[in-house]
Amino acid sequence: MRLPPPDRTLSPRTGYTRAHWEAAADALLAAVEPYATEDRALYHLPGDRESWSGRLSDGLEGYARTLLLAAFRRDETALERYADGLAAGVLGAWPRIEDRGQPLVEAASIALALRLTRPLLWDRLDDAVRQRAADWLADALTAEPWPCNWELFPVTVGGFLYAVDHESDTARKAVDRGLERIEQWYVGDGWYTDGAGRAFDYYNGWAMHLYPVLHAWLDDDPRLLELYGGRLSRHLTDYARLFGADGAPMRQGRSLTYRFATTVPLWLGALTGHTPLPPGETRRLASGALRYFLRRGAVDERGLLSLGWHGPDPDVLQGYSGPASPYWAAKAFLGLLLPPEHEVWTAVEEPAPVERMDAVTPLSAPNWLLQATRSDGLVRLHNHGSEDVRYDPHYTRLAYSTATAPSPSYDNSVVVGDDPGRTGIEPLGVGDGWAASRHTSGGGTRVTSVVLARGAAEVRVHGVAGAEPGTPVRVTGWAAREDGVRAELLPVAGLDGSLAGVTGDGDSVFVALARLTGETDPVPLEELVSVRTVDGIVHVRWSGGPEVRVHLSSDGVRVTGVAGTDG
Structure with a gap:
């Protein structure tokens, strides 16, 4: 992956700036494009592994997770390609959203991407395509999720659908139901368990905080933003301590192949103004994690994210891990929603807690x-x-x-x-x-x-x-x-x-x-x-x-x- 030269003035610890994040996003998007089907509705990434959901669902996963990356990058050329894929997908190329099925997960990524880029993608679609897309997504409002972070996927879809005035009552009920259900797993000090029991892991950051906080922020709901943003801010006090000086995240919990998605709560706090961390520390931690993985073989010779931690590693995989699963790492590029003049991009890096x-x-x-x-x-x-x-x-x-x-x-x-x-x-x-x-x-x-x-x-x-x-x-x-x-x-x-x-x-x-x-x-x-x-x-x-x-x-x-x- 070709990145700009390091900038040791602005980023004395990692050398990474916004330009490095943009270049990494562009390279990841370019690398997956050859694996799209002719109608661009599915992305069949190479590999000898198939998730337990099957090849069709894995292809949808490839579309949805890389669409999320294009949305954070706000790449209009790429978004045009994804618009073509959306039109073909909802015309019949995509599997239906059903109870506890993987398409429910991917529907949340698609809905979030559409909501974040509405003027660039959704508003430019034909009325018939919008109707079919909304109908396809609407199945997520009543599909039963697994009782864990999955409860937030109908919330995310519902937030988008009532924003575009599609099945608004059902959409709002789905949002309220999901937010109510996760309350039983909030244990205080900014921490959630991922469902019943005591499963504490990165799902706190890349799901339990991400979706409620983004929903409240996009919905411009001061009450919800104060609630969920306050929890996020408290969580970040602990979370910042989980990174090594070399940028390595703690190797604990499941779905570790999402790698630098561990940076999500850092960017989310800066984006919504709910963080105790100085801007220079936020960027230092996030850039450190991205740099850590890029320097250790996370991207292969084709420019693709492999199923693993550094390089390929079956020990960090689950049954639901398919060829495109690592692209939930796209969530790490949430920080690109912050404008270039934002202080998180312009401040000089500050040391991480361990430093x-x-x-x-x-x-x-x-x-x-x-x-x-x-x-x-x-x-x-x-x-x-x-x-x-x-x-x-x-x-x-x-x-x-x-x-x-x-x-x-x-x-x-x-x-x-x-x-x-x-x-x-x-x-x-x-x-x-x-x-x-x-x-x-x-x-x-x-x-x-x-x-x-x-x-x-x-x-x-x-x-x-x-x-x-x-x-x-x-x-x-x-x-x-x-x-x-x-x-x-x-x-x-x-x-x-x-x-x-x-x-x-x-x-x-x-x-x-x-x-x-x-x-x-x-x-x-x-x-x-x-x-x-x-x-x-x-x-x-x-x-x-x-x-x-x-x-x-x-x-x-x-x-x-x-x-x-x-x-």
Whole structure:
């Protein structure tokens, strides 16, 4: 991909400016054009993978997601091509929108694109084409979505249809119904779960915040914008901390092949005026993420986004991932709706949070602990509150980072007996430098886990209850995969040199020291912290810092003392 030379005056950290974003958008649009059908209604991107929705739905996905990119770019030449595809699609080339079907997802992208570019696309269509398009979209108003972020797809379609006065009553009901349904998943501090349970992930940004905030902004509804914009602003306080100094987003959750769509909430806050972040920090974080992926093979030799993370990677895919799925990354170009003179484009880049200081930050809503170190630019997420309805390594491991990926060998896990699973996660709280949770393992065994963090060092404490005496227990740590990043795990209590132990009579406690670092010559881990266990209480003494005591009981966890640094 050809991009302009870096501008180190305006963007001293990434070199990227608005011109780089425009060039990237143009290149992505040009690369997909050869894969459009003759009538331009479907985009069949190459690859040997088909989603569980089938080839026709995948072709619609290719049209809808790249249309969204053309809409954010406001590329009138490209939009003319998509107008031709729209006319053919609603004449019969596209599958119908039905209950819980993938076309419902793509209808939301099409409706949003039409609403954002109404004078450039919709208003120029023939009356007959507009009628057929509105009729096709209208099925989304009554189609039943999956009970998760999908509830917002009828909202997005409804917002467009009542804006063009098509089935207005039904459209408004769809909007009200969807917005009402997502309220049950709002847990405070700007965080939503993606449906029932505790699935905390990037869907907070690229769905749960994006669609309600954009709807309120486009509808010019002050009440809704204050509500949803306020939540977005609060979310961004936490969200800005999830990026490494190299621009890498946290590798956690599903649909990671959308890659730089992680920048959506950053741009959305700037676009609607609901952000706590300075303009230069917003652009630095967003440009950092785009640059991170473009420099690591996200775009192949044909200029296409591959199914993966850096390059192709089946480990980050789901059954619904088809050849065009990565193009939800188009949402990242939301920032191009901001005019060139907007301060988010003209301000000098400011450092990301991880570039300013070391910080160990508790996030109470998802029950996470974020651990950032300025010296190596890494951010680690200690997960004591998020899981998916099915076991998924991108949700249920004890920790994630901006430089590692979950491994098939169960990194960051506690293996009791031969069961490495972690289900039924119960958050037990977060505090200054610590986080705790309980989960169930095989045979009803209960595992209580606590992490304490300071700098790059971690103390991991695991209490095992309900297991037969002599049950094997194994503790694992980080799976370092990137050059220059190394992982350490040292036994402290209840574990031998291979990080294995066995349960005794009654409850058992296992303690290890861990570290993930990019420093070339770090201080030995055992010099940073000392740990001893007395009568079941774990005493942690940080070098040059306080002593912290961890009390495990059947009632939960109590941490006394002051630990860590909250940045």
